[in-house]
Amino acid sequence: xxxxxxxxxxxxxxxxxxxxxxxxxxxxxxxxxxxxxxxxxxxxxxxxxxxxxxxxxxxxxxxxxxxxxxxxxxxxxxxxxxxxxxxxxxxxxxxxxxxxxxxxxxxxxxxxxxxxxxxxxxxxxxxxxxxxxxxxxxxxxxxxxxxxxxxxxxxxxxxxxxxxxxxxxxxxxxxxxxxxxxxxxxxxxxxxxxxxxxxxxxxxxxxxxxxxxxxxxxxxxxxxxxxxxxxxxxxx
Amino acid sequence: xxxxxxxxxxxxxxxxxxxxxxxxxxxxxxxxxxxxxxxxxxxxxxxxxxxxxxxxxxxxxxxxxxxxxxxxxxxxxxxxxxxxxxxxxxxxxxxxxxxxxxxxxxxxxxxxxxxxxxxxxxxxxxxxxxxxxxxxxxxxxxxxxxxxxxxxxxxxxxxxxxxxxxxxxxxxxxxxxxxxxxxxxxxxxxxxxxxxxxxxxxxxxxxxxxxxxxxxxxxxxxxxxxxxxxxxxxxxxxxxxxxxxxxxxxxxxxxxxxxxxxxxxxxxxxxxxxxxxxxxxxxxxxxxxxxxxxxxxxxxxxxxxxxxxxxxxxxxxxxxxxxxx
Numbered sequence: 001x002x003x004x005x006x007x008x009x010x011x012x013x014x015x016x017x018x019x020x021x022x023x024x025x026x027x028x029x030x031x032x033x034x035x036x037x038x039x040x041x042x043x044x045x046x047x048x049x050x051x052x053x054x055x056x057x058x059x060x061x062x063x064x065x066x067x068x069x070x071x072x073x074x075x076x077x078x079x080x081x082x083x084x085x086x087x088x089x090x091x092x093x094x095x096x097x098x099x100x101x102x103x104x105x106x107x108x109x110x111x112x113x114x115x116x117x118x119x120x121x122x123x124x125x126x127x128x129x130x131x132x133x134x135x136x137x138x139x140x141x142x143x144x145x146x147x148x149x150x151x152x153x154x155x156x157x158x159x160x161x162x163x164x165x166x167x168x169x170x171x172x173x174x175x176x177x178x179x180x181x182x183x184x185x186x187x188x189x190x191x192x193x194x195x196x197x198x199x200x201x202x203x204x205x206x207x208x209x210x211x212x213x214x215x216x217x218x219x220x221x222x223x224x225x226x227x228x229x230x231x232x233x234x235x236x
Numbered sequence: 237x238x239x240x241x242x243x244x245x246x247x248x249x250x251x252x253x254x255x256x257x258x259x260x261x262x263x264x265x266x267x268x269x270x271x272x273x274x275x276x277x278x279x280x281x282x283x284x285x286x287x288x289x290x291x292x293x294x295x296x297x298x299x300x301x302x303x304x305x306x307x308x309x310x311x312x313x314x315x316x317x318x319x320x321x322x323x324x325x326x327x328x329x330x331x332x333x334x335x336x337x338x339x340x341x342x343x344x345x346x347x348x349x350x351x352x353x354x355x356x357x358x359x360x361x362x363x364x365x366x367x368x369x370x371x372x373x374x375x376x377x378x379x380x381x382x383x384x385x386x387x388x389x390x391x392x393x394x395x396x397x398x399x400x401x402x403x404x405x406x407x408x409x410x411x412x413x414x415x416x417x418x419x420x421x422x423x424x425x426x427x428x429x430x431x432x433x434x435x436x437x438x439x440x441x442x443x444x445x446x447x448x449x450x451x452x453x454x455x456x457x458x459x460x461x462x463x464x465x466x467x468x469x470x471x472x473x474x475x476x477x478x479x480x481x482x483x484x485x486x487x488x489x490x491x492x493x494x495x496x497x498x499x500x501x502x503x504x505x506x507x508x509x510x511x512x513x514x515x516x517x518x519x520x521x522x523x524x525x526x527x528x529x530x531x532x533x534x535x536x537x538x539x540x541x542x543x544x545x546x547x548x549x550x551x552x553x554x555x556x557x558x559x560x561x
């Protein structure tokens with residue numbers, strides 16, 4: 001059984017993986033404003049929260065804010081990077097820089113999709129935010145795809161790649177295809193090199209690539225088509 | 237920028253504490269502050285390198301991180317407690333402030349780290365005894381408390397409605413957290429069990445004896461043994477007994493494909509640097525093409541690197557690298 005199949009077995013496929021990412025993202029602290037008062041503290045495993053005062057913003061894990069939200073007991077303050085000016089500026093920068101990804105918060109895809117889905121009434125300029133997020137995601141995906149196509153070639157088999165500036169969800173998306181490509185390239189190149197050595201002497205073996213500005217690149221033509229449940233889409 | 241982001245946020249806090257408690261006004265104040273900062277209206281949030289999320293073990297405790305206040309504390313640190321009359325939880329109104337884990341939080345974070353490492357490592361990693369043990373205890377304790385409270389409120393009968401609803405809310409939140417963490421803990425055990433099932437023949441062969449002895453917990457070892465016994469019994473009774481003697485072995489090595497495969501440690505993995513090795517340079521043994529070749533890889537904290545597990549393994553075990561999605 002090769003590595004990619006093994007991964008599939010261990011991890012239960014992409015749908016499960018995305019859900020797990022959301023689960024982790026729920027630990028992120030957000031600011032929420034309770035509309036009830038409660039003098040006592042809630043003693044959670046991750047810390048003590050409270051006392052709650054109506055109208056006073058406080059910082060809680062997202063899952064806590066969401067459970068209060070479900071009971072209509074709070075408003076969630078969207079994080080600064082879900083404000084229109086910030087997103088608009090990021091989009092502009094993202095489009096201007098053809099070869100470099102902008103740094104985004106590590107869990108911005110998960111968090112924004114959860115917030116847009118569960119607390120849409122707390123987000124000002126909801127439609128605009130959705131559009132901007134979707135645009136940013138698409139621009140980034142395109143750039144990433146282009147750089148990967150440029151940088152991962154047969155010559156780079158066995159090399160090390162750096163994927164800085166990618167958010168967690170983006171890595172999760174490209175991970176299966178990238179790992180499969182790199183693994184098979186490596187397998188092929190070791191085989192080829194061995195046979196070449198037997199024939200003509202040592203081959204030049206690929207080195208560590210210079211830290212690529214963006215992540216490099218799959219030879220695959222596209223992201224894998226999402227199987228099962230992908231992220232909740234921004235445009236519902 | 238580093239210096240700048242702390243100050244205006246504190247003044248937002250001042251607004252807040254001086255009685256400006258209306259949420260909209262707080263937000264306006266925040267925006268005002270951003271504007272005041274310079275021509276770049278929305279320049280406050282800057283990410284330096286990769287900002288760590290809450291799972292980041294090696295987050296610097298002071299100074300450089302953009303979301304910490306001047307004391308070097310994250311949001312939930314207790315330093316501002318006396319200044320904040322209501323609660324320490326909003327001592328800084330930063331939206332994506334660093335999660336400063338206290339001890340219990342550290343347990344949660346290390347549980348997530350253990351889970352991710354296990355999920356993405358091609359071989360079985362040492363069982364995280366401490367982490368799982370602590371988490372089990374925490375969960376059991378919380379469960380016990382919840383049960384006790386439930387009985388208490390049942391027996392109490394007459395209490396004022398407000399107190400009852402508080403108690404309900406508090407129970408609900410704690411129950412939610414309990415279930416969330418229980419899921420993570422189970423996911424960790426599940427992933428290990430699946431891995432053990434997959435590699436049971438290897439673990440119980442002579443090559444895997446070391447892994448079996450050092451990396452599995454006692455119950456897992458029992459599981460591996462009995463799983464393999466069952467598997468062999470099943471295969472024998474279903475068809476192996478009908479085959480000629482020489483085809484019955486389950487550990488044939490002579491064939492082109494060995495029946496017992498060692499873990500695929502040449503597979504690529506994604507990892508994040510938690511703590512760069514001394515000098516920031518890792519010496520890689522790049523044996524592509526069957527030849528040994530030493531190469532140097534520069535790495536700094538929070539970089540995401542895709543490399544072969546063989547080179548990453550020692551660092552993963554030393555908790556300097558974190559395997560990720």
